[in-house]
Amino acid sequence: MNDLWNQIHLCWTWLTASSQWHGDDGIPHRLLQHLWYSGVSFLCAALIGLALGLLVGHTGRGGFLAISLANVARAIPTFGLILIIVIIDFSITPVLVALVALAVPPVLVNTFEGVRGVDPEAKDAARGVGMTGWGVLWRAELPMALPLILLGLRTAAIQVVATATVAAYPGFGGFGRYIIDGLATNDYQLVIGGTVLVVLLALIVQLIFAGLRRLVVSPGLLGSARST
Template identity: 55%
Template sequence: MNWLNWLSDFFTDPDHLSGPDSIVHRVSEHLLLSGAALLFAALLAVPLGLLIGYTGRGVTVVTALAGAARALPTLGLVTLAVLLAGVGDTAVLVPLVALAAPPLLVAAVEGVRGTDPDVRDAARGIGLTHPQVLWQVCLPSAAPTLLAGFRTATVQVIATATVAAYVGLGGLGRYVIDGLATRKYAVTVGGALLVVLLAVVAQLFFALLARFALPPGVRAQQRPR
């Protein structure tokens, strides 16, 4: 089959084994760009989501805005960012952060709101302040939901970070865009496969994290749900 020959040509190409166009280099660029977008999105969305979830104020507005943000066209945002800020990392980070922030925000809100009210009242009854209740009681309870939000955001960002190639940046999108532009379909197929594999690895990472990194009490609490 043609696609098997294309993959063989792609992975055995000397240019893809070493140098600036190597697979290792492109994957590293893709991960750095995706990681930066997720970091900025988390810094913006998670604290705000925890606060809104704890106070219960603005939940409806957050849900509506998150739904609207998910419908924003990423390529259109990239084009607008290029016109406003010029070609550079900002042109890609802005739409990627806008893509990653809504699921993180909603996950933080819903995770905190899902905390048992009796547990919160008991924590207040033994003298914990509101910040202490949020960080010591609500946040551990919200951890599984937060991890699910991070998993969703990570997969979306990894898949969408290929748009960086449209403005001349690196990452796995270089293979896809350059392959289409030069009609080297082996490069396009290989690049697309690497994006899929990277997304699958991210899914497995968060699945393992949820299984082994969460406290036993939190994992036990999630099983009946």
């Protein structure tokens, strides 16, 4: 118990020190870096995953291939992927590529499953009122698949925020800089502080998606989405 309180005290002392809130190594600057890495990667992954998931879910074609590729991408270690690409191109590109590869699968799979799982009777009813194929997708399938789609986006966002710490390994910034530097110098206060910041950011992302779900998902579908 004493060790726990000591760690809490170390973390609080580090977080509240005025020196941590100024300069290039300060928390605000590292936060912006972390958000930039995470935001760009998540946006690219969301665009790719949503586009493919909606397409194969709506048409019913290529679903097996898309899911298989997504599962293969899940099996690739993000850290290992970064190291491989860094050898070729020592820039921020490897980090972004690895984070996108990490985030695409949950978005793609959940979008595909959400659209594919829409009640066929609802699709038939939409076609019966004169909707075209794309009209059925945007006005019937997509709204009904939103709970699963948002779950995939939420999972991807949290994974990206947590894994963006690896950007510090090849020499870039973000909250991972505190963890990598702390481990290199045996400064465990720095390690604990950086870890807490990453956890807090992930929790904020979780809360944002919880609020977004209540805002955009039809009340009639919220009950079925509570388990997510």
